[in-house]
Amino acid sequence: MTHTLVDALKDECYHNSAIELLFQLADDDFILSYRGSEWLGLAPHIEEDVAFSSISQDTMGHAAMFYQLLQDLGAGDADELAHVRSAGERKNAVLLEKVNGLGTYLAEPHYDWAFAVVRNYFYAQAKKIKIESLKNSSYQPLAEAAVKVSMELYYHLLHWKTWFTQLMDAGGEARTRMESAIKIVLDDLDGLFSLGNSGPELTKHSLIDSEDTLRAAWVNRMSPVFESVNFNIPEKFGMKNGNGRNGEHTVDLKSALDILGEVYNLDPAASW
Amino acid sequence: MLKDKVLEALQTVKDPEIDSISIIELGMLEELDITPEGVSIKLLPTFMGCPALEIIRKNVITAVSQVEEAENITVQFIFHPPWTSDRVTKIGRERLKEFGIAPPPRHIAETGEWEADCPYCGSTYTTLENLFGPTACRSILYCKSCKNPFEAMKPVSTLM
Numbered sequence: 001m002t003h004t005l006v007d008a009l010k011d012e013c014y015h016n017s018a019i020e021l022l023f024q025l026a027d028d029d030f031i032l033s034y035r036g037s038e039w040l041g042l043a044p045h046i047e048e049d050v051a052f053s054s055i056s057q058d059t060m061g062h063a064a065m066f067y068q069l070l071q072d073l074g075a076g077d078a079d080e081l082a083h084v085r086s087a088g089e090r091k092n093a094v095l096l097e098k099v100n101g102l103g104t105y106l107a108e109p110h111y112d113w114a115f116a117v118v119r120n121y122f123y124a125q126a127k128k129i130k131i132e133s134l135k136n137s138s139y140q141p142l143a144e145a146a147v148k149v150s151m152e153l154y155y156h157l158l159h160w161k162t163w164f165t166q167l168m169d170a171g172g173e174a175r176t177r178m179e180s181a182i183k184i185v186l187d188d189l190d191g192l193f194s195l196g197n198s199g200p201e202l203t204k205h206s207l208i209d210s211e212d213t214l215r216a217a218w219v220n221r222m223s224p225v226f227e228s229v230n231f232n233i234p235e236k237f238g239m240k241n242g243n244g245r246n247g248e249h250t251v252d253l254k255s256a257l258d259i260l261g262e263v264y265n266l267d268p269a270a271s272w
Numbered sequence: 273m274l275k276d277k278v279l280e281a282l283q284t285v286k287d288p289e290i291d292s293i294s295i296i297e298l299g300m301l302e303e304l305d306i307t308p309e310g311v312s313i314k315l316l317p318t319f320m321g322c323p324a325l326e327i328i329r330k331n332v333i334t335a336v337s338q339v340e341e342a343e344n345i346t347v348q349f350i351f352h353p354p355w356t357s358d359r360v361t362k363i364g365r366e367r368l369k370e371f372g373i374a375p376p377p378r379h380i381a382e383t384g385e386w387e388a389d390c391p392y393c394g395s396t397y398t399t400l401e402n403l404f405g406p407t408a409c410r411s412i413l414y415c416k417s418c419k420n421p422f423e424a425m426k427p428v429s430t431l432m
């Protein structure tokens with residue numbers, strides 16, 4: 001059954017589920033967009049710098065829109081939801097909070113481009129599958145937003161897929177580094193599909209498809225790509241560093257939030 | 273009529289990044305509602321994370337405020353219906369070309385590939401250099417006929 005904002009506000013159980021899902025979606029995009037912005041000026045070439053920052057900007061736009069939907073549901077002020085919540089309150093998948101590599105943005109960054117490509121490609125495909133599911137979400141404002149996100153995401157996916165297949169086909173050091181990046185990403189990939197402890201509730205309310213359906217769709221969509229680059233994916237993915245949907249996170253998230261918080265607290269009224 | 277005057281004012285609000293085209297020609301105006309309470313304007317953002325949105329909001333309010341009877345002006349960005357590139361008007365497509373930007377292609381192949389004609393010489397002999405141009409809504413192409421690089425507005429459709 002379709003729920004408008006007004007319907008959702010009247011049904012407490014539904015309301016809680018919608019908020020839960022929106023936090024997962026918003027926090028995913030928020031933290032990955034931040035990790036993307038740290039790459040500014042460090043991408044392999046100037047064109048990629050332009051493209052990657054454009055993608056990160058789109059992604060932050062999606063996060064802002066999800067936080068706005070949360071604000072509409074009475075979850076709090078959109079800007080504060082994005083910037084002021086502690087690590088334990090965050091619902092993003094752990095894979096997305098991991099640092100880009102050794103060093104920091106300011107001091108000796110030795111970021112791993114292979115990891116960036118694999119993480120962003122696998123995430124873009126997982127997000128695309130979720131967004132397609134959300135187009136049929138029972139929560140009407142979310143279903144409408146999904147249509148818009150989908151169009152922008154289409155280009156992100158195309159971009160990362162190109163990098164992925166080119167580097168995988170390049171052989172030599174590129175292939176070796178890509179394969180180690182894939183291993184690291186697969187270790188925490190399941191966190192992307194997890195809907196957390198309240199997963200069954202979300203599915204019961206027809207807010208989004210089940211974890212199993214989302215994961216199967218991902219495998220289905222990715223299999224031809226893996227095949228084309230001669231790579232076998234394992235049957236099972238991991239959640240080695242915890243399930244972010246349930247508030248489990250690594251120190252990487254905490255340090256990212258500290259930096260983001262510092263900037264935000266300088267001028268909470270500034271538009272981002 | 274007040275509505276015509278407001279529309280005229282909106283026509284003067286240009287895309288901050290392409291100052292030859294107005295927000296109306298871009299197809300951003302979804303709703304203009306004039307009631308005794310005031311003027312309510314609903315716009316569709318071309319891309320969600322577009323940093324120009326706040327500038328556009330400000331410029332719309334400034335422009336419409338010039339209309340004498342217009343009071344209580346509100347500008348809202350909404351996502352539904354989504355902005356798609358086929359909303360760019362016929363005049364808008366011409367304005368983009370004047371600016372050296374190829375209008376968004378109308379045809380997208382099933383593979384997702386698309387082509388844009390060169391805005392300078394009209395040649396179809398072009399290649400896509402970079403999907404992501406200086407802003408989210410533009411890509412960079414190269415014309416093999418007149419050997420000029422150029423930008424094209426990305427096609428965006430609900431089929432994507």
Ligand SMILES: [Zn+2]
Binds near residue numbers: 394415417420
């Ligand atoms: Zn030409």
